[in-house]
Amino acid sequence: xxxxxxxxxGSRLNDILRRKHLSVTDSRKKILSLFLNSKDALAHGDxxxxxxxxxxxxxxxxxxxxxxxxxxxxxxxxxDNSIRYALCKECEEGHHHDEHVHxxxxxxxxxxxxxxxxxxxxxxxxxxxxxxxxxxxxxxCKDCNHD
Amino acid sequence: xxxxxxxxxGSRLNDILRRKHLSVTDSRKKILSLFLNSKDALAHGDxxxxxxxxxxxxxxxxxxxxxxxxxxxxxxxxxDNSIRYALCKECEEGHHHDEHVHxxxxxxxxxxxxxxxxxxxxxxxxxxxxxxxxxxxxxxCKDCNHD
DNA sequence: GTAACTGCAAAATATTTGCATCCTT
DNA sequence: AAGGATGCAAATATTTTGCAGTTAC
Numbered sequence: 001x002x003x004x005x006x007x008x009x010g011s012r013l014n015d016i017l018r019r020k021h022l023s024v025t026d027s028r029k030k031i032l033s034l035f036l037n038s039k040d041a042l043a044h045g046d047x048x049x050x051x052x053x054x055x056x057x058x059x060x061x062x063x064x065x066x067x068x069x070x071x072x073x074x075x076x077x078x079x080d081n082s083i084r085y086a087l088c089k090e091c092e093e094g095h096h097h098d099e100h101v102h103x104x105x106x107x108x109x110x111x112x113x114x115x116x117x118x119x120x121x122x123x124x125x126x127x128x129x130x131x132x133x134x135x136x137x138x139x140x141c142k143d144c145n146h147d
Numbered sequence: 148x149x150x151x152x153x154x155x156x157g158s159r160l161n162d163i164l165r166r167k168h169l170s171v172t173d174s175r176k177k178i179l180s181l182f183l184n185s186k187d188a189l190a191h192g193d194x195x196x197x198x199x200x201x202x203x204x205x206x207x208x209x210x211x212x213x214x215x216x217x218x219x220x221x222x223x224x225x226x227d228n229s230i231r232y233a234l235c236k237e238c239e240e241g242h243h244h245d246e247h248v249h250x251x252x253x254x255x256x257x258x259x260x261x262x263x264x265x266x267x268x269x270x271x272x273x274x275x276x277x278x279x280x281x282x283x284x285x286x287x288c289k290d291c292n293h294d
Numbered sequence: 295g296t297a298a299c300t301g302c303a304a305a306a307t308a309t310t311t312g313c314a315t316c317c318t319t
Numbered sequence: 320a321a322g323g324a325t326g327c328a329a330a331t332a333t334t335t336t337g338c339a340g341t342t343a344c
Contacts, residue, residue, distance in 0.1 A: 023298060023343050044333090056301050061334070063299095077224035077283060101269060106278060114275075120267040122248060122282065127289030128261075131253060135269065136224065136281040142274030170318050172324060191308090203326050208309070210324095228334090 008036045020070040027055045031063050032072070032087075041076050041086035041102070041111035076102045076111055077134060084111045099133060105141035112141060155183045167217040174202045178210050179219070179234075188223050188233035188249070188258035223249045223258055224281060231258045246280060252288035259288060 013029045013036075022028060034042065034050050042050075047060055064085055067073045073085045086102075101117040104110075119133040160176045160183075169175060181189065181197050189197075194207055211232055214220045220232045233249075248264040251257075266280040 025299060025343075027300075057333095058302085058335085059300055075226050077226050079222050079224050079230075079281070083226075083228060103271075103275060114272065117269060117271065120269065122264065122267065122284065124250075124264065124284070124286075125261065125289070127292050128250060128284075128286060129292060130284045130286040132285040134226070134283040134285070136283075137269065137271070137275075137277045138279040138281070139271075139275060139277040142272070145274050145276060170323065172318075174325075204308090205310085205327085206325055213324095 008033045012036075016072065020072060022066065022070060027051075027059050027063055028066075030054065031060065031067070035073060035085070035087040039112065041084035041113065043082045043084045045082075047085075076113075076136065078104055078111065078136065079138070086111070086113050101135045101137060103141060104136060104138050105144055106138055107140050107144040110141060155180045159183075163219065167219060169213065169217060174198075174206050174210055175213075177201065178207065178214070182220060182232070182234040186259065188231035188260065190229045190231045192229075194232075223260075223283065225251055225258065225283065226285075233258070233260050248282045248284060250288060251283060251285050252291055253285055254287050254291040257288060 010029070013032050014024050016032060017024050017028055030051055031047060034047060044060060044064065047064070048055075048057060051060070064073070067087075068075060068085070073087045076084045076086055078084060099119045101114045101119060103112045103114050105112070119135050122130070122133060124130055157176070160179050161171050163179060164171050164175055177198055178194060181194060191207060191211065194211070195202075195204060198207070211220070214234075215222060215232070220234045223231045223233055225231060246266045248261045248266060250259045250261050252259070266282050269277070269280060271277055
């Protein structure tokens with residue numbers, strides 16, 4: 001079985017899946033490699049396109065759901081309907097906390113994890129307790145600002 | 148024409164719509180009154196339910212879209228697929244800036260605008276410029292913490 | 295060999311569009 | 320009266336479900 005045109009060694013894909021007690025299959029390796037090779041967050045549609053005709057649409061849905069449940073990827077809410085998914089540094093190490101800032105470029109449309117920018121502490125009104133803080137910043141990304 | 152079981156005076160509904168150069172219709176008044184009467188953000192489905200069988204599903208879609216375009220309501224991205232809409236204090240005054248924090252209760256599921264909690268300034272990496280900062284906090288709300 | 299995963303078909307949902315009719319201004 | 324808004328029908332798009340066949344372990 002080949003490693004599906006990627007820079008990511010197959011062993012690494014295996015490791016990540018195994019660590020999450022998932023069986024290693026072509027579709028999971030392929031989809032995981034898409035995330036590992038992408039700097040940006042991916043929407044369901046992106047994954048279908050990038051994976052080619054190789055996998056059933058339903059398999060993509062199920063794989064993404066499994067990955068989210070196992071903490072391999074996380075969802076990023078965006079103002080337009082399209083949920084995006086991203087695998088981030090922290091997630092790879094096994095402990096899932098996506099308390100970093102997400103950036104959506106209004107020019108190129110890319111959604112980017114800013115792993116190094118941590119969500120700020122926010123004072124909540126009396127009675128509210130926070131579990132998770134999601135920050136999505138819309139603006140112009142590095143690449144687009146160069147033009 | 149009656150004012151559709153609401154605490155909001157019809158004149159106020161008219162004013163808001165007129166100010167946005169929208170013609171005053173039953174569906175718009177009804178949907179606007181739902182927002183004015185609700186402390187929480189509403190999803191498309193909520194609105195259909197609360198409006199009863201009175202309006203066509205398509206009208207709800209079109210009305211929400213119009214309201215967003217005119218800045219009467221704004222969208223709140225959430226991690227689950229469901230976009231929610233809310234009319235906030237600032238919006239009523241005509242200038243649309245939703246730079247406040249949104250709170251999603253993991254217990255009761257409500258989405259709440261915390262109008263008084265302002266989004267923090269966030270240091271971005273070199274090259275990135277911010278236009279809008281969306282903050283969504285998941286946690287337990289005031290009401291649910293009382294139990 | 296067994297449990298888990300995939301693909302296919304189809305159902306269930308959600309959203310968009312076109313057009314004739316009705317309502318607001 | 321004219322333009323805009325609505326409702327209905329239907330086209331699309333999206334997501335979920337059931338099940339039989341296949342694959343990983």
